[in-house]
Amino acid sequence: MVKVSTGLPNCREGRQNLVGTVTPEGIRRVARLADHLGYYSLWPNEFITTRPDVSARYPAPPMLLDVLVTMAYALAETEHIRVTPSTIVLPYHEPIVLSRELATLDVFSGGRVTLGIGLGGELEEFQRTLGTIKKPNRGQMMDEFVQSLRVLWEDRQATFHGRYVSFDDLETYPKPIQQPLPVFMAGHADGVFRRLAAYGQGLIDSNMMPDDLRAAIDHVHAYAREAGRGDVRFEIARQFYVSIAPTEAEAKANHAASVPPATRVQPARSEAARAADRPAERSLIGTPDQIQARLRAYVQAGATEICAIFYFPDDEAAERQLRLFAEEVVPVL
Numbered sequence: 001m002v003k004v005s006t007g008l009p010n011c012r013e014g015r016q017n018l019v020g021t022v023t024p025e026g027i028r029r030v031a032r033l034a035d036h037l038g039y040y041s042l043w044p045n046e047f048i049t050t051r052p053d054v055s056a057r058y059p060a061p062p063m064l065l066d067v068l069v070t071m072a073y074a075l076a077e078t079e080h081i082r083v084t085p086s087t088i089v090l091p092y093h094e095p096i097v098l099s100r101e102l103a104t105l106d107v108f109s110g111g112r113v114t115l116g117i118g119l120g121g122e123l124e125e126f127q128r129t130l131g132t133i134k135k136p137n138r139g140q141m142m143d144e145f146v147q148s149l150r151v152l153w154e155d156r157q158a159t160f161h162g163r164y165v166s167f168d169d170l171e172t173y174p175k176p177i178q179q180p181l182p183v184f185m186a187g188h189a190d191g192v193f194r195r196l197a198a199y200g201q202g203l204i205d206s207n208m209m210p211d212d213l214r215a216a217i218d219h220v221h222a223y224a225r226e227a228g229r230g231d232v233r234f235e236i237a238r239q240f241y242v243s244i245a246p247t248e249a250e251a252k253a254n255h256a257a258s259v260p261p262a263t264r265v266q267p268a269r270s271e272a273a274r275a276a277d278r279p280a281e282r283s284l285i286g287t288p289d290q291i292q293a294r295l296r297a298y299v300q301a302g303a304t305e306i307c308a309i310f311y312f313p314d315d316e317a318a319e320r321q322l323r324l325f326a327e328e329v330v331p332v333l
Contacts, residue, residue, distance in 0.1 A: 002299050002333045003040035005084065005237075006030070006322060007309030010070040011047040013062030014054040014260055016241055016311060022063060024073070026315045031074040033319055034081055037326040041082040041114065043239070043307050044070045046089050051121075057260050068101055075109040083109075086204055086239060086307065087118035087186045091141040095165050096172070098145075099152040103176045111177035116204055117146070118186040139191055140164065146183060146199045153181055184237060188216060197223030202235030202305075207280040210301035213238065217302045237305040238298050243285040244310070244321050244329070251285050254321075258311035283311075288328035299333055306333065 008030060009022045031042055046067040054062060071083045083105075088098075106113045119138050144162035151158045158170045184202035185192055196203055197220050208216060217236055224230055243255035284291045295306055308325055312318035 002303065003305040004326075004330045004333065005041035005043055005082075005305060005307040006034050006039050006325075007086075007239075007307065008042050008044040008070060008074060008083075009309075010044045010065035010067060012045065012309075013064070014050070014057060015062075016309065017258065018260055018313065019058045019060055019062045021312075021314065022065075023315075026318070027065075027070065027073065028077050029315055030318055030322065031077050031081070033322055035078040037322060038330075039081055039322075039326070040305065041084045041307070042074050042078075043084050043086040043116070043309065044074070045086055046092075048089070048092065054260075068105075071105060071113070072108070075105060075112060080112075082112045082114055084114040084184065084237075084307075085116045086184075086206075086237075087116040089120035090117040090145050091120060091136070091138050093145070095145045095148040096152065096167065096170065099149050100172055102149075102181065103153060103172075103174050106176040106178060106181055107174045113176070113178070114182045114184055114202070115149075116184045116186060117142070118204075119192075137163075143195060143199075146195065149183075150180070150199065154179065182235070184235065188212075190219070193219045194223050196220055196234065197229060198227045200234075201232070202237055204237045204239060206239040206282055208238075209279050209281055210297040212279075213298060213303065214301040235304045236302050237307060238303040239307040239309065240281075240295075241283045242291065242308040242310050242321070242325070243283070244288060244291055244308075244324055246287065246324075248286050248290065251287065254313070254317060255283075255285050255311050257313040258317070284308075285311075288324065291325075292329050292332050295329065295333055 008027055009017050013019050013022050034042060044067050047064050050061050067085050067088055074083050102113060102115055141164050144164050148160040148165045151160050152172055153176050159168050182201040184204050185196045185200045186204035188208055220234055224232055243251045245251040245254055284294055310318055310321040
């Protein structure tokens with residue numbers, strides 16, 4: 001049976017949630033209810049600073065809650081549910097420090113942590129935050145950081161040498177309870193598939209259509225065989241933004257009440273960027289039957305985990321959708 005997860009809105013104000021609607025109490029309520037209803041994992045995400053296009057929407061800035069602190073908060077408030085950041089922007093995090101933070105969370109939670117990682121947004125955004133790194137190769141940073149995390153988590157005396165991270169004979173404890181601590185990687189580029197095949201345990205996607213997802217899974221398995229990991233069973237986690245209600249009209253009204261106002265300043269896009277657009281499905285808005293039908297196509301394509309991140313204008317709408325999805329969608333997946 002497919003695993004079903006849901007989101008934590010720690011960094012979604014101004015994007016999927018209106019500014020001022022995300023509160024610590026709301027996050028606690030969602031985490032506890034999802035745990036009670038049997039959801040598999042909670043998915044927070046990471047943004048460090050307000051994006052310029054988000055700043056254009058509001059006179060007040062959105063609240064962006066730190067992803068690792070949010071993970072600790074949610075794990076302390078729950079008993080069974082896992083936490084999977086989708087995603088930590090790995091090039092922002094020094095691997096030695098991050099390895100200890102995640103190992104500590106895994107120990108405190110009894111082994112309920114999955115690390116979801118991504119490259120992050122545009123290079124310009126990365127340079128605004130870490131402008132001291134000249135001409136960064138974020139793909140190489142991802143490779144080195146993932147490898148060094150694994151060494152730090154598994155070896156008593158850890159040694160690693162690369163362009164961006166280097167250390168000798170480091171002893172860091174505790175180690176994670178889980179061996180291996182699962183690492184999921186987000187993206188649909190060939191480099192992501194190769195990195196996952198060599199070092200990871202799962203894929204996170206938020207765009208691909210079912211046929212594209214099926215092809216991506218085939219690529220991952222082919223690269224895994226080349227890397228000598230042909231026996232690994234990779235998890236395939238598909239993320240959606242969802243507005244669900246008993247009627248389609250109610251679902252559309254909930255979505256309209258939840259999303260931020262239209263951006264006043266639209267970023268210019270080149271003809272090449274527009275030509276590269278591919279069919280994508282990020283949002284599901286409708287009744288339980290309508291959403292079931294779409295999700296079954298992804299399960300048939302190979303998805304092993306579905307994450308429903310709900311659009312909501314207030315905590316009551318979030319809880320109402322959590323219950324409806326658990327009662328009428330989860331049992332048929």
